[in-house]
Amino acid sequence: MVKRTSHHEADCLIARPLDAIGDWWSLLIVRDAFDGLRRFGEFQKSLGVAKNILSARLRNLVAHGILETVPAPDGSAHHEYVLTQKGRGLFYVLVALRQWGETYFSGPGEPYTFMVDTLTGRPIKRLEVHAEDGRQLAPGETRLADFRNRETE
Amino acid sequence: MVKRTSHHEADCLIARPLDAIGDWWSLLIVRDAFDGLRRFGEFQKSLGVAKNILSARLRNLVAHGILETVPAPDGSAHHEYVLTQKGRGLFYVLVALRQWGETYFSGPGEPYTFMVDTLTGRPIKRLEVHAEDGRQLAPGETRLADFRNRETE
DNA sequence: CCACAAAGGTTTCAAATTGAAACCGCTTGC
DNA sequence: GCAAGCGGTTTCAATTTGAAACCTTTGTGG
Numbered sequence: 419m420v421k422r423t424s425h426h427e428a429d430c431l432i433a434r435p436l437d438a439i440g441d442w443w444s445l446l447i448v449r450d451a452f453d454g455l456r457r458f459g460e461f462q463k464s465l466g467v468a469k470n471i472l473s474a475r476l477r478n479l480v481a482h483g484i485l486e487t488v489p490a491p492d493g494s495a496h497h498e499y500v501l502t503q504k505g506r507g508l509f510y511v512l513v514a515l516r517q518w519g520e521t522y523f524s525g526p527g528e529p530y531t532f533m534v535d536t537l538t539g540r541p542i543k544r545l546e547v548h549a550e551d552g553r554q555l556a557p558g559e560t561r562l563a564d565f566r567n568r569e570t571e
Numbered sequence: 572m573v574k575r576t577s578h579h580e581a582d583c584l585i586a587r588p589l590d591a592i593g594d595w596w597s598l599l600i601v602r603d604a605f606d607g608l609r610r611f612g613e614f615q616k617s618l619g620v621a622k623n624i625l626s627a628r629l630r631n632l633v634a635h636g637i638l639e640t641v642p643a644p645d646g647s648a649h650h651e652y653v654l655t656q657k658g659r660g661l662f663y664v665l666v667a668l669r670q671w672g673e674t675y676f677s678g679p680g681e682p683y684t685f686m687v688d689t690l691t692g693r694p695i696k697r698l699e700v701h702a703e704d705g706r707q708l709a710p711g712e713t714r715l716a717d718f719r720n721r722e723t724e
Numbered sequence: 725c726c727a728c729a730a731a732g733g734t735t736t737c738a739a740a741t742t743g744a745a746a747c748c749g750c751t752t753g754c
Numbered sequence: 755g756c757a758a759g760c761g762g763t764t765t766c767a768a769t770t771t772g773a774a775a776c777c778t779t780t781g782t783g784g
Contacts, residue, residue: 422595422740422741422770422771422772423595423620423771423772425595425599430599430602431669431672431673431676431677431684432598432599432602432665432668432669432672433599434672434676435668435671435672435675435676436595436598436599436668440593440594440595440598441593441594441595442576442578442589442593442594445585445589445593446578446583446585446586446589449583449585452710453715457760457761458760458761458762459759459760459761462761467576467743468742468743468744468745469743469744469761469762469763470742470743470744470762470763470764471741471742471743472762473761473762473763474741474742483675494751494752494760495750495751495760495761496750496751496760496761497761504675506710507671507674507675508671509700509710510667510670510671510698510700511664511667511668511671512585513667513700513713514663514664514666514667514698515585515588515589515664516584516585517663518588518660518661518663518664519584519585519587519588520584521660522588522636522657522660523584523587523588524584531584531715531716532715532716533713533714533715533716534713534714534715534716535702535703535706535708535712535713536711536712536713536714537702537706537712538702538703538704539716540702540703540704541703542700542701542702542703542708542713543700543701543702543703543705545663545667545698545700547662547663547666547695547696547698548695548696549688549690549691549693549695549696550688550691550693550694550695550696551691551693552696553688553690555688555695557605557659557662558689559688559689559690560666560686560687560688560689560695561686561687561689562606562684562685562686562687563684563685563686563687563692576742576743595771610731610732611731611732611733612730612731612732615732620772621771621772621773621774622732622733622734622772622773623733623734623735623771623772623773624770624771624772625733626732626733626734627770627771647731647780647781648731648732648779648780649731649732649779649780
């Protein structure tokens with residue numbers, strides 16, 4: 419066995435992100451970071467993950483620029499982990515995953531949480547994919563296209 | 572070591588989906604399925620994954636109701652793997668992941684693909700999160716709220 | 725009809741990863 | 755001054771991964 423496969427060099431821009439967050443724990447750490455968790459111990463308690471694993475995941479997330487370490491505000495020698503802008507960009511992935519989970523993974527009648535608009539307390543709308551002109555697009559109405567350079571954007 | 576951790580019973584509706592698709596390959600299989608791939612051999616060639624691993628992942632995806640097997644249309648004894656409705660629900664996850672990848676993982680000047688509107692060939696809009704009343708919401712403007720029963724929906 | 729090839733897996737086995745628990749160093753709190 | 759807590763690292767066995775070999779069921783050429 420050579421090495422655990424990495425998608426780092428894949429052409430596909432779905433594959434490459436999985437290199438950074440495509441394991442069982444990383445996305446949950448990011449979710450907790452969105453919930454305001456910052457300390458090693460907080461993540462460990464929330465996730466119940468072994469400390470060596472958490473340590474490796476945090477290091478990987480920092481290496482990928484998803485989290486960054488900042489000095490602890492209480493003046494202690496320790497530091498805290500906070501989301502970078504890149505890390506906050508995962509918000510839409512989390513929302514999409516959560517909406518899918520709400521639809522297909524919630525047992526009937528079980529205690530249940532929604533994402534809600536903080537201002538009104540009402541559930542947010544489902545994600546939709548829209549064309550440039552505003553038309554809503556179904557999965558079959560999109561495809562991938564190649565552009566040689568970014569200037570076509 | 573007891574067993575590889577499963578999020579199957581987690582309360583969190585982000586964690587539970589990861590049980591179904593939270594490994595290095597499953598989401599790429601789903602991506603290929605959206606691209607129209609259906610046969611074992613097609614997935615294997617596209618992903619370059621070992622056959623035993625692909626076999627296990629396809630079985631898992633079928634067990635989770637994300638793919639289903641259908642008889643091959645050419646009358647051969649083999650079957651094909653196609654997305655279920657639940658599987659097609661992952662479209663938004665893939666779009667979110669891809670847009671994140673486009674933003675943060677594409678090297679400068681490298682050949683590049685976009686998701687485009689099939690009708691016009693123009694890139695699709697970025698995902699946005701909206702409140703019930705249509706206001707666009709930033710990451711910090713949402714939270715999770717508990718509802719005892721689904722009837723509050 | 726028989727040999728041979730291809731598709732679609734399964735089996736085998738070594739190497740890598742995971743996880744639980746023990747350990748370690750540094751600050752506090754008492 | 756000493757125990758406790760935080761934030762990890764180390765150790766080591768169980769599990770998972772991946773490459774390659776193998777098997778089984780059709781399809782095909784001679």
